[in-house]
Amino acid sequence: MAVVDIKGFLLRFFAAVGLILPFLMGLLLWRVANSDLWPQQSAQELPDQIVLELDLTHPLVEQSSGFELSLPALMEEGASQPFFPIAIALKRAKEDPRVKSVVAHLGPHTPSLVHVQELAAALQDFRKSGKPSYIFSASYGAFGPGGVSYYLASQFEHIWLQPVGSVALTGMGIEAPFAKTALKEWGVKTDFLRREEYKSVMENVSRDAFSPPVKKNMQSMMQSLASQMAKGIAKGRKIELKKAQQFMAEGPYTANEALKKGLVTQIGYEDEMMEKIKEEAGKEGKRVEAETYLYLSGEEKDEETKADVALIYAEGMIAETPAKGPYRVAQDSVIDAASVINAFKVAIKDEDIKAILFRVNSPGGSPVASESMRRALLMAKEAAKPVFVSMGRVAASGGYWIAMDAHHIVADPATITGSIGVVAGKIVLGGLYDKLGIKWDSFVTDENAQMSSTRQVFSPRARERMNAMIDETYRIFTDNVAAARKIPKEKIADVAKGRVFTGEQALKVGLVDELGGMETTVAAIKKELKLEPNDKIALVPLPPPETPRAMMMQLVQEFMSGSVMIKDIFSQLLQVKSVLGVFLDASESTNGPSVRLPFRTSY
Incomplete structure (x- = not known):
């Protein structure tokens, strides 16, 4: 049995990372011990x-x-x-x-x-x-x-x-802060290019108010949402719609x-x-x-199920590479594109999986990562595994990109979707650096090496290159939407240019196939598989939920890929993993049925 030099470990530990890392580790272990994400239910029968x-x-x-x-x-x-x-x-x-x-x-x-x-x-x-x-x-x-x-x-x-x-x-409304004037006082500028006029991303730092096209789009969307809420309240309380609208107004x-x-x-x-x-x-x-x-x-x-259906989630911002090692601790709600792609591959290879329910809840992000996930969806369709998308709160921009080629798209009436457009650019901090007395020096082999520099706006040549890249991305996006949704190319502009729709509005313009939620999507899958409405299917989460042990060990391994000192520290941690393993094993105990969710369940 290895002897752990605790004193040496602690000295190196605090010398390397001060008090931050031990605080996070202690907080992590406390969460494992006290988390109700793994509630244990002793074996029992339901009461009468x-x-x-x-x-x-x-x-x-x-x-x-x-x-x-x-x-x-x-x-x-x-x-x-x-x-x-x-x-x-x-x-x-x-x-x-x-x-x-x-x-x-x-x-x-x-x-x-x-x-x-x-x-x-x-x-x-x-x-x-x-x-x-x-x-x-x-x-x-x-x-x-x-x-x-x-x-x-x-x-x-x-x-x-x-x-x-x-x-x-x-009633309902939107208010948002705009910082162009405030940033100007600090010497900060913005230089963003967008396709097209309804693409509102970054307006809050590049303008002092909503642009007229964006404001008109937002007002239309809010009217749709307010109408939906009034209809829902009227149905729930069994009153007339006008009465519900009056209640909201007063x-x-x-x-x-x-x-x-x-x-x-x-x-x-x-x-x-x-x-x-x-x-x-x-x-x-x-x-x-x-x-x-x-x-x-x-x-x-112990119901017999007629088919297995993979349940894959894509939730959060879309990034090419999720954070690793120490940075993973600060990350929240980012889609791991590689994990989603691998989930599709597993579903394709599994002969028991007959269809895929793809739940998308994302405002978008990287076009490259979005295209990679779209390709995984297309491969599933090519393998005769129909993909049904259920849209969550938002499936816009890149979130729509990864959903558009599905066999069938279901959106809730209040889902925010569309935003078929592109935006790219940078915040320019040169004036702020001057005010702070920060001096920069640089040398390059070619002018284009400074395209991403935050010290200056795009040069004419850089702007021409940025426009070319944005135009190409926008063309690919709109062409793919036209092909996937069978919208004539001459009419694609009516649903693109960055316009945002509610699910209710998206159905009318052909961006989705049906209104409803997860249950509606499951019903559509059963119909596709030629099952009866009361037949049961098994929803199989992919990838399976990670356990605390797997997460902790992965974090330790990822930290070890960092600096030599960090690697030495976590080598010491690995030496005491037997104690840590016992602790984490206890958190994963399966004495009696676990009610941890999500789990494979029939529907």
């Missing part, structure tokens, strides 16, 4: 009388991130809640005679409109069973915007509100005003609501959280 409990006090997200090794994730208080397992649980609960009611607890986090729309569809379907549904919140928005939170609440039969709370239901409301107008059904406290639900459920009634119910109900049924 169930009150299905939905914990909506945490932010709703696309997917469980497993053990996310980024500084924002490590510092984040509390957990996040994937929305899709909740929707699946509601679908099962509708037909399960043991489930007597549903109760939700809504926190202060404002959910995205897309997630609300998908859960609203699941709740509307559940309510067809005649089973009661309850929701409680101390306030639906308080003194901030609460329209989206109330939209979600409106889908429940019984809406409880704390006496001092409010319903902050209002809010916000105090608790008593909301009760009088029928926006809430009861003013009271959470414990009072739970006592009422307990009385209705009887002595045998037991509260079961959605994730536990979803896992245990799937285990006991």
